[in-house]
Amino acid sequence: MSDIRYVAAESLDEAVKAMLAAGGQGKILAGGTDLLVQMRSGAQNPGTIVDVKKIDEVMQIVELPDGGFRIGAAVSGAVIGEHRKLAAAWPGVVEAVNLIGSKQVQGRASAGGNLCNSSPAADSVPALVAAGAKVVIQGPNGRREVPVEAFPTGPGRNCLAPGELVVSLTLPPRPPGSGDAYLRLIPRTEMDIAVVGVGVSLTLKDGVCTAARVGLGAVAPTVLLVEDAAKALIGSKLDDAALEKAAAACSAACKPINDKRGTIAYRTKIAGVLLKRATAIAARRATSNVPGGMH
Amino acid sequence: MAKFHVTTTVNGEEVEFLCDAQDSMLDVLRGPLGLTGSKEGCGSGDCGACSITVDGRLVCSCLMLAAEAQGHSIGTIEGMAQGDRLHPLQEKFIELAALQCGICTPGFLVAAKALLDRNTNPTETEVRYWLAGNLCRCTGYDKIIRAVMDVAADMRKGVAA
Ligand SMILES: Cc1cc2nc3c(=O)[nH]c(=O)nc-3n(C[C@H](O)[C@H](O)[C@H](O)COP(=O)(O)OP(=O)(O)OC[C@H]3O[C@@H](n4cnc5c(N)ncnc54)[C@H](O)[C@@H]3O)c2cc1C
Ligand code: FES
Ligand code: FES
Numbered sequence A: 001m002s003d004i005r006y007v008a009a010e011s012l013d014e015a016v017k018a019m020l021a022a023g024g025q026g027k028i029l030a031g032g033t034d035l036l037v038q039m040r041s042g043a044q045n046p047g048t049i050v051d052v053k054k055i056d057e058v059m060q061i062v063e064l065p066d067g068g069f070r071i072g073a074a075v076s077g078a079v080i081g082e083h084r085k086l087a088a089a090w091p092g093v094v095e096a097v098n099l100i101g102s103k104q105v106q107g108r109a110s111a112g113g114n115l116c117n118s119s120p121a122a123d124s125v126p127a128l129v130a131a132g133a134k135v136v137i138q139g140p141n142g143r144r145e146v147p148v149e150a151f152p153t154g155p156g157r158n159c160l161a162p163g164e165l166v167v168s169l170t171l172p173p174r175p176p177g178s179g180d181a182y183l184r185l186i187p188r189t190e191m192d193i194a195v196v197g198v199g200v201s202l203t204l205k206d207g208v209c210t211a212a213r214v215g216l217g218a219v220a221p222t223v224l225l226v227e228d229a230a231k232a233l234i235g236s237k238l239d240d241a242a243l244e245k246a247a248a249a250c251s252a253a254c255k256p257i258n259d260k261r262g263t264i265a266y267r268t269k270i271a272g273v274l275l276k277r278a279t280a281i282a283a284r285r286a287t288s289n290v291p292g293g294m295h
Numbered sequence B: 001m002a003k004f005h006v007t008t009t010v011n012g013e014e015v016e017f018l019c020d021a022q023d024s025m026l027d028v029l030r031g032p033l034g035l036t037g038s039k040e041g042c043g044s045g046d047c048g049a050c051s052i053t054v055d056g057r058l059v060c061s062c063l064m065l066a067a068e069a070q071g072h073s074i075g076t077i078e079g080m081a082q083g084d085r086l087h088p089l090q091e092k093f094i095e096l097a098a099l100q101c102g103i104c105t106p107g108f109l110v111a112a113k114a115l116l117d118r119n120t121n122p123t124e125t126e127v128r129y130w131l132a133g134n135l136c137r138c139t140g141y142d143k144i145i146r147a148v149m150d151v152a153a154d155m156r157k158g159v160a161a
Helices: A014-022 A036-042 A078-079 A084-089 A093-100 A111-119 A122-130 A226-232 A240-253 A264-287 B025-028 B088-095 B104-116 B123-130 B142-157
Strands: A005-008 A026-029 A047-053 A060-065 A069-072 A136-140 A142-145 A150-156 A165-171 A179-183 A196-203 A208-217 B004-010 B015-019 B051-054 B057-060 B072-075
Touching: A005 A014, A014 A026, A014 A136, A060 A084, A060 B004, A069 A084, A078 A093, A084 A093, A093 A122, A093 A179, A093 A196, A111 A122, A111 A150, A111 A165, A122 A179, A122 A196, A122 A208, A122 B015, A179 A264, A196 A264, A208 A226, A208 A264, A226 A240, A240 A264, A264 B025, B004 B088, B015 B025, B051 B104, B057 B104, B088 B104, B104 B123, B104 B142, B123 B142
Parallel strands: A005 A047, A026 A047, B004 B072
Antiparallel strands: A060 A069, A069 A165, A136 A142, A136 A165, A179 A196, A196 A208, B004 B015, B051 B057, B051 B072
16 A cells, blocks of 8 residues: 555646556545545555646636636535535535535535546436436547436446546536426435436426426436436426426436435336425526516 | 645644555544544545644544645644633533543634634524534434533523633
8 A cells, every 4th residue: 555656746747747657547536525535445445646726727617708617526515515606507516515424525626627537426426427418538539528328337436548637527518498406315314325316407498498408316327417308398388298207217327326325116206206206496596597487 | 657746834833744645634643643533434524523623614624634734824723722721612512421432522722712712602503503414423412402502592691702
């Protein structure tokens, strides 16, 4: 154990070089709330730890000229929760990030770490999928972008190639009348792992849903984008028939496991229930987000 | 592998220490720095007994590498009393018997102070959620919550500092 190296990279280039030099034994350190637990249990045994928290781009939240946002991969949940404009534009994303762990965990845990740890139950990921977030990746061959839903490839696995790291997550601009929400079911009220998590983002115009995306977590090897659920919502007034159809699409997308937190039948049913509830919250937020709309 | 030489601030004073890459901040506080007020209940972020602040943010010191402390400002339970004068939260915990074995107490105090530094008017629900990352096997929590609510009320009245 004592030959572990720790590098506090000052730039993305330095971080990429340190990861390459570590030859597959490198681990990026953001908040460490997954990595340090895994190192202690012996599940991870990195040769080099590359801390990215000295790199500005990874630690900033920036409002983009087009109205979107860029969230640095290692920005903590506590800092994300205090960003008023971000919370106003993307309340669902922010509430999902803020559900991660306790206040102590929030002081360090990042959305980038949540995504890169690639747990199927990661709370921020269904909300980011619903939001249409893009993952900005830096590596030996420069920069590339992938949609969040294409990032995880299996439990604990993702599409990062050797030497690559996540720089930031970008959220698109918000048309008027948009809202998002994230709901999870856990057996306790705090500090537990999601049995099901559902993120919904939608846009309403004159009461009709003109755009929607649905992200579903903890019910398959990776977080899912459920296009059939979105299709059921788009063009509807979010009436009962449309909600039932969308809920059924969520249940149909489930490929869950049986475990002590929930059976397959339970998770499948709850996925639909949470879809309806999250849609109702997103719709309420969308209505209060229209100039002259309900407040 | 050579040890890391870290310069940081602990409770307002500059300190230096040597550590290995995998040493946690909690290891270094309790070991080389001799600050044993922060406790290790779990080592996995679940119990909050190791709570400290880093640049004013509440974190678990068991989930932070000591090497990361370089250039930052650490606050521990040892920095809470001013000399012999206990912090109002410490006094209230004693007055209301909000501790029994005391293992969880430093973590609860550091976490509660971080809350009241931001918000002196929390609801009981807010206090309970804020302290959800601190576990206590003895008190049943109610006395702890009561103590924090009381100190908040005193602060609003200007009775407590
Ligand atoms: C007590 C406790 C409660 C928790 N509760 C929840 C919960 O309710 N919901 C939930 O989803 N999670 C929970 N977690 C898990 C964890 O806190 C989250 O997954 C968190 O978001 C991880 O972020 P981090 O910054 O701490 O990541 P780290 O631990 O620093 O990193 C996680 C993984 O991602 C890699 N990584 C990090 N950043 C990057 C990057 N920029 N580029 C490439 N790779 C990177 C690391 O190498 C590591 O493998 C909990 C953890 C604890 C200890
Ligand atoms: S010892 Fe750090 S949270 Fe339990
Ligand atoms: S007083 Fe014993 S654990 Fe809290």
